[in-house]
Amino acid sequence: xxxxxxxxxxxxxxxxxxxxxxKVTFSPKIQRHLGDVSEIDRAKYFNLxxxxxxxxxxQFYEDYxxxxxxxxxxxxxxxxxxPGVFPPEEAHLNPGIERQVVKNYIQTEHPKTTYVYNIxxxxxxxxxxxxxxxxxxxxxxxxxxxPMNEPFVHAWEFIPEGSGVTQTTIKEQMSxxxxxxxxxxxxxxxxxxxxxxxxxxxxxxxxxxxxxxxDDNQKLFMDIAGENMDGFATHLYDGTxxxxxxxxxxxxxxxxxxxxxxTYSWIKWGxxxxxxxxxxxxxxxxxxxGGIYPAGWDDGKxxxxxxxxxxxxxxxxxRENDLLISVPFNTDKSEWHYNNxxxxxxxxxxxxxxxxxxxxxxxxxxxxxxxxxxxxxxLWKDFEGKRALVKTMNPDIQTHALxxxxxxxxxxxxxxxxxxxxxxxxFDGFNIAGGLSQVVKKSLKIYWIEKAGDPIKPxxxxxxxxxxxxxxxxxxxxxxxxLEYYFNNTLEQxxxxxxxxxxxxxxxxxxxxxxxxxxxNVETNLNGGYAYIxxxxxxxxxxxxxxxxxxxxxxxxxxxxxxGYDQEARETFFGMxxxxxxxxxxxxxxxxxTINFSDNGGQISSVVLQVDLLDEQSxxxxxxxxxxxxxxxxxxxxxxxxxxxxxxxxxxxxxDILSLNGSIVYSQTINNDDTKLTLTNINFPxxxxxxxxxxxxxxxTNKIILQ
Numbered sequence: 251x252x253x254x255x256x257x258x259x260x261x262x263x264x265x266x267x268x269x270x271x272x273k274v275t276f277s278p279k280i281q282r283h284l285g286d287v288s289e290i291d292r293a294k295y296f297n298l299x300x301x302x303x304x305x306x307x308x309q310f311y312e313d314y315x316x317x318x319x320x321x322x323x324x325x326x327x328x329x330x331x332x333p334g335v336f337p338p339e340e341a342h343l344n345p346g347i348e349r350q351v352v353k354n355y356i357q358t359e360h361p362k363t364t365y366v367y368n369i370x371x372x373x374x375x376x377x378x379x380x381x382x383x384x385x386x387x388x389x390x391x392x393x394x395x396x397p398m399n400e401p402f403v404h405a406w407e408f409i410p411e412g413s414g415v416t417q418t419t420i421k422e423q424m425s426x427x428x429x430x431x432x433x434x435x436x437x438x439x440x441x442x443x444x445x446x447x448x449x450x451x452x453x454x455x456x457x458x459x460x461x462x463x464x465d466d467n468q469k470l471f472m473d474i475a476g477e478n479m480d481g482f483a484t485h486l487y488d489g490t491x492x493x494x495x496x497x498x499x500x501x502x503x504x505x506x507x508x509x510x511x512x513t514y515s516w517i518k519w520g521x522x523x524x525x526x527x528x529x530x531x532x533x534x535x536x537x538x539x540g541g542i543y544p545a546g547w548d549d550g551k552x553x554x555x556x557x558x559x560x561x562x563x564x565x566x567x568x569r570e571n572d573l574l575i576s577v578p579f580n581t582d583k584s585e586w587h588y589n590n591x592x593x594x595x596x597x598x599x600x601x602x603x604x605x606x607x608x609x610x611x612x613x614x615x616x617x618x619x620x621x622x623x624x625x626x627x628x629l630w631k632d633f634e635g636k637r638a639l640v641k642t643m644n645p646d647i648q649t650h651a652l653x654x655x656x657x658x659x660x661x662x663x664x665x666x667x668x669x670x671x672x673x674x675x676x677f678d679g680f681n682i683a684g685g686l687s688q689v690v691k692k693s694l695k696i697y698w699i700e701k702a703g704d705p706i707k708p709x710x711x712x713x714x715x716x717x718x719x720x721x722x723x724x725x726x727x728x729x730x731x732x733l734e735y736y737f738n739n740t741l742e743q744x745x746x747x748x749x750x751x752x753x754x755x756x757x758x759x760x761x762x763x764x765x766x767x768x769x770x771n772v773e774t775n776l777n778g779g780y781a782y783i784x785x786x787x788x789x790x791x792x793x794x795x796x797x798x799x800x801x802x803x804x805x806x807x808x809x810x811x812x813x814g815y816d817q818e819a820r821e822t823f824f825g826m827x828x829x830x831x832x833x834x835x836x837x838x839x840x841x842x843x844t845i846n847f848s849d850n851g852g853q854i855s856s857v858v859l860q861v862d863l864l865d866e867q868s869x870x871x872x873x874x875x876x877x878x879x880x881x882x883x884x885x886x887x888x889x890x891x892x893x894x895x896x897x898x899x900x901x902x903x904x905x906d907i908l909s910l911n912g913s914i915v916y917s918q919t920i921n922n923d924d925t926k927l928t929l930t931n932i933n934f935p936x937x938x939x940x941x942x943x944x945x946x947x948x949x950x951t952n953k954i955i956l957q
Contacts, residue, residue, distance in 0.1 A: 271950060272644040275675040276651055278658040278735075280868060281743035282637035285571035285750065289636045290652060293317050293354050294575050295563065296630055298600065299529065300582035301355060306601055306618045307582055314627040315634075319577050320356040320528060324395060325381035326364040326374075334366035336377035342440070343384045351393040351443045354575060356528055358396035358450065361404045365424055367415070375430030379438045394445050394526060394575065396483055397431050398424060400452035402467055418466065425449065425474035432478030445480035445574065447526040452485050454499075454507045457788035457824035461758050461853055464510070472514060481526040481574040482511055488558040489533035500561035501665050501814020502645075502825030506786035506855060508565070509826055512572065513856040516753035527566060527576040531598075532558030546594045547602065550708035553622035555579070555598070557696040560626070560730045561814075564648035564663050580623045585612045600624060625711045629694045629730060633659060639747050641780070645813040645828055647672065647725070653743055658735040664725035665814045671951050672723045674733075685738040689716040691723075692732040721944065722951070745866050747779060752841075752859040759854040761789070764846040767857040774836045779863040781836050783829040783843055788822055789852030797847040799829060806831045824855070836861055882941060886955045887932065894927040894941070902943040902950070909939060932956065 281288055292315060300307070301321035311318060329336055364374070374397075382391050405420040432446040449471045456464040472482070484507065488498040499507070512522045532555035559578045566576045584596035593609050595602040600623045602608070603615035635654030642649050646666035652659045664670050695710045723731055752769040759765050783799065783806070796808050812827045843857060879897040896902065900922045907916040915934055920927070920943070936956050943950040 271671045271673060272642055272647045273673045273675050274640065274642045274647065274649055274660075274662065276638065276640040276649075276660060277676070277868070278638045278651070278653050278741050279743055280639035280745045280747050280864070281653070282639050282651075283746060283748045284568065284637070287571040290567070290634055291570065292634055294570060294573055295566065296627070296633075297354065297575070297577045298582060299577050299579050299598070302582050310600070310620075310627075314624075314631045316627060316631075317354045319354055319575070320358065322358060322360065322399070324357040324359045324363075324392075324397070325378040325385075326359050326397070328381060328385060329377060332366075333363060334369045334374075336373050337380075339376065340380060340384060342380070342438075344388075345440065347388065347440060349382065349386075349391045349440050349443060350389045351391045352389070353393055355392040356394040356396060356447075356526075356575070356577070357392040358399040358528070361398045361401045361408075361424070364398045365401065365408060365427060367408050367410055367420070367423070369423060369427060371423065371426035371430040374427050375432075375434035378431045379434035379441060382435070382441055382444065383438060391441070391444060393443065394447050394481075394528075395431070395435070396447050396450050396526075396528060397428055398448070398450065400450050400485065402449065402471075403452045418470075421467070421470060422474060425471045428471070429475035429478045432475065432480070436478065445526075446478065447481045447483040447528065447574065448475060448479055450483045450485060450528060454484055454486070456507055456510055456855065457822050457853075461788060461855065464758065464855075468511065469514065472511075472518065476515070476518060476523070479523060481524045482515070483526040483528045484508070484511070485529040486527060486562055487529070487531055487533050487579075488555075488561070497817070497820045498558075498815055500558055500565075502812040502827065503814065503817065503820075504562060504565050505784070505813065505826035506788075506824055508569065509784055509786050509856045509858050510757065512751075513753050513757050513858065517755055517757060522572050522751075522753070524572045524574045525569065525576075526574040529577055529579045530559070530562050530566075531555045531579040534597075546592070547608070549622050552597055552599075553625065553696055553709045554698075556623060556626045556694070556709070557728045560629075560663055560694070561648070561665055561728075563630075564650060564661075567650045578626065580626065583612075583618070588612045595621070598623070600627075622709055625694050625696075625709055628711055629692055629732060632734075633661070633732065635659065636743065638743065643830065644670075645809075645811055646670070648813070653741050656737045656740050658737070658741060660733045660735070661730070662723065662725060662733075663730045664727055667727050667815065669727065670725045672725055674721055674723065686719055686735060687738050688736040689719055690714070690734040690736070691716055691720070692734070694730045695726055696728055698728075722942075745864060745868055747862050747864050749860065749862045751784075752861070754857060754859075756854075757856050761787070761793075761847050761852045761854060762850045764844055765854060767843045767845070769841045769843070769859045770839065772836060772839060772841050772859065772861065773863070774833075774838050774861065775863055777864045777867045779833045779861065781831045781833050781862070782860045783831055784826050784856075784858040784860055785829060785845065786824070786826040786855045786857070787852060788824040788855055790822055791818060793823075793851050794847055794849055795823065795827065797845050799846075800844045801831050801835045802837055802841055804835050806835070822852075833861075833863075880943065880950050880952070882952050882954065885953065886957060888957050890930060890932040892929040892932060892941075892954065894929075894943075896925050896943075899923050899925045902945040904942075904944040906942045906944070907934075907939050907954075908942060909934075909937075915939070 297317050297319040301318050401424045405417040408420050409415050428448040435441050486499045486504050515523045534554035580600050581598040583601045584599050587596035601618045604617040604619045607615040635652035638651040638653050640649045640651040648663040650661040691714045693712050754767045817823045881895040902920050905918050906914050941952050
């Protein structure tokens with residue numbers, strides 16, 4: 251378990267059954283902008299990895315507000331010749347007529363369909379543009395085209411036997427194909443609505459071998475093809491995608507991967523070319539050896555990827571201004587797999603035959619049911635609106651918030667491996683002046699099944715109407731919660747906070763003494779806001795992750811925590827550590843960050859400066875107050891006396907004891923000078939109770955048992 255530090259101050263250790271404690275501060279009244287984007291575009295996020303239509307799928311798209319997105323077909327699949335041999339050039343049909351595209355549709359192809367050794371890349375580009383001009387009807391052209399899916403992991407397959415040709419040569423030629431396709435499409439005015447994306451990186455292990463993997467793959471592609479790409483396609487998976495070790499990308503690792511691509515894009519072209527995350531999720535491989543999962547289809551195994559869908563989605567939600575599209579790897583019915591694998595559903599399907607038809611040819615199936623993949627869409631089907639301010643200093647707690655008419659939605663996700671007690675700090679005062687009428691809680695819990703016969707069900711999705719405005723929420727490890735607050739009137743957002751990211755000329759910097767990173771043309775104002783240094787590092791696990799850091803000559807505190815797990819399963823730690831800095835340290839124009847590790851070795855892959863500026867001054871504060879350390883004893887009461895010690899006074903003003911159903915069975919006011927409370931004559935019925943302490947900006951809970 252990682253140690254959780256907020257603003258440099260340790261909050262609450264997990265002792266005697268207490269949950270770790272995190273404050274989440276939010277305001278529906280402050281509209282958040284990512285660059286020039288505020289309203290969420292669902293088409294960028296809530297998709298199915300499919301382009302199929304039938305009765306059941308069409309109902310799914312309608313009911314869940316989801317778009318069909320990605321399919322395997324394209325110019326090279328349709329050339330009807332051997333790979334690398336293209337039909338002769340023809341005059342364009344209907345020249346001058348702008349081709350309308352199918353929004354959100356990604357066409358991609360297998361490398362064996364597209365590439366051969368020593369391919370004429372210029373001819374390949376010419377044919378692709380001709381195909382979309384002449385062979386595809388107007389209105390059926392894909393918005394996105396990936397000439398090859400995950401090509402570099404297949405590069406070795408194209409080396410001529412005995413030739414001595416290296417994989418690098420194959421990758422260079424593949425990159426030339428992407429480049430020439432992009433160049434030809436962009437040179438065809440009628441196809442201006444098409445976007446070419448690549449290279450569909452299946453294994454973004456950037457840090458491997460001191461970042462030589464970056465040099466030999468993503469950087470190589472960007473150097474050769476990047477000029478003609480509309481976006482860089484990356485596949486991010488927890489688990490093992492094609493090759494590599496079974497590790498997680500959720501959290502700090504995925505942030506570091508995407509920050510490095512953005513930084514190098516800015517260095518080469520002075521702009522950040524957007525991401526196209528054409529696959530993401532989790533690849534969970536069960537085993538029959540331990541008897542955990544039976545052979546064939548299993549709901550418990552199938553639902554594990556939804557946890558990764560949610561973890562990664564929160565990262566992508568904060569990048570919409572630099573995002574073309576993201577596609578969770580949830581497929582349709584995948585009949586192609588079912589019929590050829592013992593009549594067993596593909597592990598990624600969202601629909602499967604009902605139990606009556608399982609194990610029989612797919613042609614027999616007349617009834618279909620949703621698999622547990624549907625829980626991802628259950629949770630997010632109503633998530634829409636304009637972004638609102640929400641902050642937490644705990645990187646393991648991911649947050650997002652939207653305002654939609656009279657509804658405010660607060661999304662929370664626990665990346666950590668411990669239960670978290672979330673104190674909801676709404677400084678706008680819902681119950682006082684907000685006209686709050688109802689709160690609905692949506693929760694998705696996905697459990698790891700660790701041993702054969704584990705009685706815990708693999709997942710639990712629930713929607714509950716709460717009787718009162720919650721002041722806290724308990725999040726289990728991996729749990730996602732969306733709170734929907736409904737008001738009597740439309741919510742007005744009368745202030746704005748605007749997020750900007752700044753990049754510097756340095757990337758993949760060796761760690762050997764103090765290093766400087768300069769950011770130019772930074773904007774600031776006097777209205778306040780927040781700022782962060784996003785430091786991504788690749789270091790072996792015996793090296794420090796906490797350097798000395800200055801911003802414009804002032805020392806800043808580096809946290810001991812980062813988003814997600816400790817990465818011990820990885821060969822090398824590669825992750826982004828977010829360092830909060832006081833907004834008043836940000837200078838107009840040039841800003842200089844220095845980073846100095848006390849030990850040498852490894853690399854700083856990228857440093858990004860993020861500045862969130864308020865249009866008007868606000869009373870919102872997210873810096874954690876120094877909470878009082880609380881000791882409760884005994885936690886198992888055999889007598890009727892309970893002692894509560896607080897290391898500081900004036901932090902808490904209310905004590906409640908609650909039964910498990912949430913009813914308050916005891917309450918008292920805490921005076922400002924109180925540091926010790928002794929409760930006597932406790933005569934509640936035997937059982938489990940929750941002790942809750944509340945203050946203006948502090949919150950604590952613990953469990954006690956009366957015997």
